Amino acid sequence: MPPVNNKRSRRIWFPVIHSPWSDVIKFLLVLAALTWLLYRGTESLGYNWQWHRVSRYIVSVKDGQVIFGPLIQGLLVTLRICGWSLVFSFTFGLLTALLRMSDSVVGRGVARCYLELIRNTPLLVQLFFLYFVVAPVLNIDRFTAGVLALSLFEGAYASEIFRAGIVSVARGQWEAAHSLGLSTFHLYRYIILPQAIRYVLPPLTSQAVALIKDSALVSTIAIYDLTMQGQVIISETFLTFEIWFTVAAIYLVLTVILSTMADIMAYGLKTTS
């Protein structure tokens, strides 16, 4: 039989290919290649690296006192924006998902219009619309306008995730809950959503990561978030690459922490049932 032959020739290679060291070596090779590319690129630009000037914009010590630089202050603003937007976007998302699955024709129509409108226009345009057109009418400040724009935008995507999660709960669960006489609210609260959350958590985490990255756009309406602070520093110091790389690294740390937290939560959910 051919498989026997096949097995024999592959047996020699398997230990080599599947040793964890081969993965490490491959990873290091890729990293080395990228570093080399970057080095060559900046060298041809003739860029004068001044990394030593960056640290004061993050944190500095003056007279024995720790002073947080503009980048950290920007990070705090970004965190506040993302925190609120996360809460609101998940709320909008869940409500929209429930509306879309409701018996009400009006409810489904409203949800549908909201989804199509938001998903088919750029976030930047929505942000400007809310800040320049809606905000003066409703008399809301730029921070609220920014949070609202981000929440509405990410909420539209979150609602699709919630809907998929709810639909993926087995039909028998709905039937069992109905047969016990549970109300619709209790059905969702105790049966459907606790089970849907396990399907939803991974895509919802990606959505939260996207939210953090998209939040950089609020710098366009002069909110001094991480990105805006970076721009200000660059315009004053011309440390273009150093500051942008630092800003990117801070975003990266933020999103990695978020993903790790989600992983821990997912693991917790898995072990409890």
Place this chain on the structure above:
Amino acid sequence: MQGKELGDYIIEVERIRKTFPDGVQALYDFSTRIRRSEVVVVIGPSGAGKSTFLRCLNGLEDFDSGTITIDGIPLDDNKENRFEIRKEVGMVFQLFNLFPHMTVLENVNLAQMLVRKKNHDEATKVTMSLLEKVGIPDKAQSYPSQLSGGQQQRVAIARALAMVPKVMLFDEATSALDPEMIGEVLDVMKTLAQEGMTMVVVTHEMGFAREVGDRVIFMDEGRTVEEGSVEQIFSNPQKERTRQFIGQIL
């Protein structure tokens, strides 16, 4: 079952029709009346409309025309009526449908607390006595996935009983079980029947039907082909179609 006192009619089904969206006619002018404490066994080939009939009885499935009345409450578009009926009608499913994210105790407590508004201690007391009854009091803290199929189905029965229903519906409750687990579930069902529970049972377990069934309804193509006492249907069927079916399954 011999010597059992049957009460007044608790379920009245009048000429119900049901056509699924794909055009399949599941029930065609189906009528029946069931007395309090009666155990009705519904048999028939797959696609005969047995399950659809059962699911119509507690409003899991809508029907197109006809009427269903349960203990004087009409099952209609009125939401209040529907909830009232679901409270009074317990259902046991082929695939158990336990809530996988809750322990056995929580599964059985849930509806008592949410629908019957009992507090946790009262509900737990009822739950423990029911788990005792179905023979698995030691599994209260287990999750459904840690139980065998037979144990899961017994929990499902306990969960339905916790609502103190007036009627229990069994939709092929033993069909998904390994043969050695069917007995333990049937035993619980037999106990219920002996205690005077009104039961509508869709099953292929002819032994069960013979032992506790008061009446057998043989369905095919959405209607009753023949109905009568267990003895009559199994030993002396009048219709050719019934004879054929009984011949195949016995």
